[in-house]
Amino acid sequence: MKKQFILSLLLSLFFLSEVTLAQPTTPQRIIAVGAGVTELLEALDVGDQLIAVDSTSRRFADKYQIPLLGYQRNLASEGILALQPNLLIGSEEMGPESVLTQLRQAKIQIEVLENPQKNHQDLQQHIQRLGQLLAKNKSAEKLSAQVMQQIRQIQSLPRGKNRALFLLLSDKGQLSTGGHRTTINGMLDLMQLHNLSAEKQGYYAYSIEAVLALQPDILLLSERSLSQDLSALQKKYPFLQQLNATNQGCIFSVDGQALLGGFNLSSLRESQRIMQAIADNQNCLQ
CATH class of the missing domain: 3.40.50.1980 (Nitrogenase molybdenum iron protein domain)
Incomplete structure (x- = not known):
């Protein structure tokens, strides 16, 4: 009986830890840089966590009534810091690097979605990565299946x-x-x-x-x-x-x-x- 109790306790702790790991530890305040990145975040059901977007994502700024930042290659740290984000997500075109360095020093997490293949394989990897990062694995699986269907x-x-x-x-x-x-x-x-x-x-x-x-x-x-x-x-x-x-x-x-x-x-x-x-x-x- 004691062994069964210990086993049940260990299993409970295991599943609890899985759930905890799957959830962001703090409410997400996300800035998206790049229209493709913003569209992907919306498709993963985190549009309501966006607090600002860059100028290529203007239609999303209008839709969610959020501030519009500058062009993705020419971001300014002051405007971003004032919004107090805890996560900045953009493509490898995001910059300049000096601004990204300042944001990292301010303890803002920066996720750069790189594109080594320059094809749909990159898109699938981005979906998987953001699903994990934002605890949206089910949304990511669904979106990935839709992408594969379109490819076929x-x-x-x-x-x-x-x-x-x-x-x-x-x-x-x-x-x-x-x-x-x-x-x-x-x-x-x-x-x-x-x-x-x-x-x-x-x-x-x-x-x-x-x-x-x-x-x-x-x-x-x-x-x-x-x-x-x-x-x-x-x-x-x-x-x-x-x-x-x-x-x-x-x-x-x-x-x-x-x-x-x-x-x-x-x-x-x-x-x-x-x-x-x-x-x-x-x-x-x-």
Whole structure:
């Protein structure tokens, strides 16, 4: 009887410790930096714990009626310290490092979500990590399952032509493209499209002449903005009319949020939207 009592006591202490470890020790006051990070936190059901967000997350600031901080690469320690957060979560684009150092010295926990793969594997790791950090393991499991379902749906869609090119357009007429180890390359890989600019790493300058010579089957476009208007882009950049992809309707805009802070939920959603549009257009398949 005594042995049974001791065993029951030990089991009770074990399960109690598990519950204690699974719960944050203090109420969370979270600042999210990066639209992709903020969206992920909302998907994990901790939107009500946000006390401020950066400027790329403006729609979340409006939704939760919370302060809007500066741009994610140019944060100011004074404004953050005044809000008394106990947790700051952002992508590896968050900075500058001098500000992050000041915040750490003020005993604010900082969680940097790194993106070594630049694809959906990073997103899955972020979901798992935040689920553990915020004691939202069940929400994380549910979200991870949804992500896997979306990936399967994307890869089950019909595909034909696969020579794809991404162009980042600027008001000054300069073009850039995304090589390997970029979020856009991760999106193209997920869609099983061949990235014509993958021979180089990162985002790099590109010329109109090179685009016209390549004549990609699929063309993806984005400006340095969170919102994109494909019709306006085609009018703004006349050279696009010289491409077969444009004439075949195989030209698509990419939401700027999908490219910020590594592969995020918007990256996945845009991949699915674009791949479905390709599948629905016979000109993009033949």
